[in-house]
Amino acid sequence: MCKIILAINPGSTSTKWAVYRGKEVLFNETIEHEDEALLKYKSVYAQMPFRLKTLLYALHDKGFALEKVDAIVGRGGLLKPMPSGTYLICEKMVKDAASGKHGEHASNLGSIIAYELATMYNLPSFIVDPVAVDELVNEARVTGLKDIERKSHAHALNIKAVSRKVAASLDKPLEELNFIVAHLGGGISVVAHQKGKMIDVNNADNEGPFSPERCGGLPAKQLVQLCFSGKYNEKQLLKKITTEGGIYSYLGTKNMIEVEERAASLDREAALLLKAMIHQIGKEIGAMATVLEGKVDGIILTGGICHSETIVSKIKSKIGFLGEVFVVPGEEELGALVEGALRVLSGQEEVKKY
Incomplete structure (x- = not known):
């Protein structure tokens, strides 16, 4: 039986989300957020309750019950350097994303919202190939100034x-x-x-x-x-x-x-x-x-x-x-998130720990 996956991709002024049955798209929606609604929050993390509420409203409007979901996958943001792969979201990851210690970006909310929902419904939650993927060879890290080291941040x-x-x-x-x-x-x-x-x-x-x-x-x-x-x-x-x-x-x-x-x-x-x-x-x-x-x-x-x-x-x-x-x-990021989760759930790939 095909797994049902909820994917969440927060952007600077939007929250994209989709529900897949296996690789079949059931819903693919974008929630646009007005600048005025976001500017009142002092940090990206402070937006979390607002974004979570709007996502729950959107799911309700589609008549979709989260009880049907087998797993939740969120966009991985600015976290500690790590190899590529699908990672199980844990409290340490959520804490790092919330603090912005490795950088503040809306994508940090992907793991936080996914973990919050997964905890509520007792589901596994993942991130896939986050911005912080670091597989650089050592010579690529050298800048020419000892005070500064090159970092791997990419799409x-x-x-x-x-x-x-x-x-x-x-x-x-x-x-x-x-x-x-x-x-x-x-x-x-x-x-x-x-x-x-x-x-x-x-x-x-x-x-x-x-x-x-x-x-x-x-x-x-x-x-x-x-x-x-x-x-x-x-x-x-x-x-x-x-x-x-x-x-x-x-x-x-x-x-x-x-x-x-x-x-x-x-x-x-x-x-x-x-x-x-x-x-x-x-x-x-x-x-x-x-x-x-x-x-x-x-x-x-x-x-x-x-x-x-x-x-x-x-x-x-x-x-x-x-x-x-x-x-x-283009960029099919929601689909890529779902594929990463499916690789783990099907046993094709071993889940990684943060």
Whole structure:
């Protein structure tokens, strides 16, 4: 009998949720939260009761009883560094997510809400391939400044899911393949995926290509000068480089469809920014090819930006010589969460402990 799984994926202004019977989608919904409703909370963790209540209302509106569920799986947020896999949610994980000790992000609420519901209904609860997945080789951690070590923060959930999908299409185990995976969305992660492990990544919050809303890597001296210019305090500047940077800082929009339309209408700045972003994406993919010593079985382009045939085509023209390019548009994170839970519940994969 197919297992029924509830999947929960909290975002900055929404809570996505779905119910699956095996791999069949029964419900797939997004609860949009008004800015005013969230701004009154002093921290991400303080939003938990509100988000939990809205989720319970949404389930009730669909006439779905949680007594029918076999397991709950939540998006894993900023936790301690860990290998990829499906993890059983425990009190220690929930405590770390709630405290924000490894970073504060809405995805931290995924494990907290899943655990709260699972406790209420005596169910197992899991996270899958969280943002904090760390499989870096040691040389990838070195920055060149002893005070700072590189951290592995990437769109691991989608990157792992599409890597498995492409490996299956090639009829080969993921552990035998080397991929370069570029997740192109609001943030951009480019990963060297060697035989099932993400051995090098660009941290999408502060490295690599700029994106619709993030600055990517910036010239160090000029950034330091900006920090001490008196124009911004720490909180303002962190917001500027992570949610108000990239294309948004130039054009005032994060909508890539609008950017493409403006570029096609001979808006020179929009055209230049589009070209520059593609330039940086291609350069980062090329860098990851050297990490894999040129042994590349394929390059996977994924994420929301990959719905654009124009952008994908231009990226392909830059990096096609490195190997076959596979395009998996969008991000099916809820489905990836469910698949991780099913692998454990079916015995295909051993559950990991935090």
